[in-house]
């Protein structure tokens with residue numbers, strides 16, 4: 012499925028600005044762990060109309076609607092059937108479908124929504140197979156509808172700061188970037204209620220690799236201009252064995268037969284490390300561990316010919332040459348390089364919340380782009396590429412860390428696509 016399609020025949024969604032819209036009418040699908048928060052954040056944003064909410068569970072739709080009491084929003088509710096979401100998408104008064112469902116539903120829902128003439132914002136990862144990645148790309152190009160993956164980490168404060176620093180040349184030429192999703196989810200994964208039908212435990216039980224690469228990759232790819240000046244070339248990926256998940260499954264299975272299936276199973280290894288070489292000769296290292304008892308980290312490391320930055324373990328640090336900047340120097344740097352969007356909505360974002368504010372900045376920026384007819388920061392090529400690393404890592408892991416080519420979803424247009432507009436001025 013390593014397609015080569017000549018770019019001449021294809022519409023380029025990179026830098027594509029859809030016609031402005033005065034208001035953005037939104038339908039949400041999925042009201043589990045992420046959905047209600049997204050609905051709430053959107054309810055604070057000017058120009059948004061929340062038209063419809065959908066979940067399998069009627070109760071979840073009602074509870075979320077209840078949250079909107081006292082606001083101008085009065086969404087219709089869809090629930091009950093596996094395909095109730097299609098009724099929501101088929102409405103003709105929705106501009107944006109916001110998809111917050113288990114991973115396997117992301118692409119089917121996104122494709123259906125674009126085909127129905129709607130822009131799409133879809134949770135991470137956007138796709139689970141190579142075929143799905145291409146389906147997203149082809150559908151977005153054909154329909155000229157945005158397909159933005161909701162990679163919220165691109166909008167966190169230090170990530171935005173380092174993106175702006177990179178744009179202004181602070182790091183010189185970027186040589187290497189590191190990111191990760193290290194977050195102990197053992198208790199959540201084995202919970203019977205947290206993830207609907209324990210879907211996330213199943214992902215970890217039947218697949219081995221970096222199942223969740225986009226939180227670490229997104230900010231690093233923007234800083235390194237991937238899809239926009241450089242491109243991933245090949246990757247290699249290696250997993251440790253599993254030292255904790257099977258043990259937990261076996262313990263639980265002794266008294267609860269729900270877990271028997273998992274006690275038979277080999278789980279994905281605790282730590283996966285994936286290395287990526289780019290066409291311009293630079294490198295990335297991305298890690299994934301959701302089962303070891305250790306503190307949260309996305310690493311977020313940028314190493315250039317003139318400067319260096321690293322977010323985790325905190326506090327965030329920047330260095331020039333051999334020395335770390337002291338607090339005073341760092342504060343001055345922060346003042347100089349804080350992007351406009353943070354100056355504009357950073358304080359409000361911290362109040363509204365969502366991972367400390369980044370979720371709100373992401374939603375605000377999406378609406379700002381749609382209302383002002385600006386290209387989105389994350390397009391369908393980013394969604395496909397950042398997601399495909401997950402499935403390619405599985406192939407590499409299964410073959411003794413064999414190197415695997417990464418497909419170029421842009422069809423060669425990465426050479427001329429413009430970088431993300433980090434002035435983030437909006438209009």
Ligand code: A2G
Pocket residue numbers: 044163164194196199226366
């Ligand atoms: O844990 C965090 O909130 C993750 N987000 C999110 O993606 C999900 O994995 C959740 C557990 O369900 C970040 O770390 C930014």
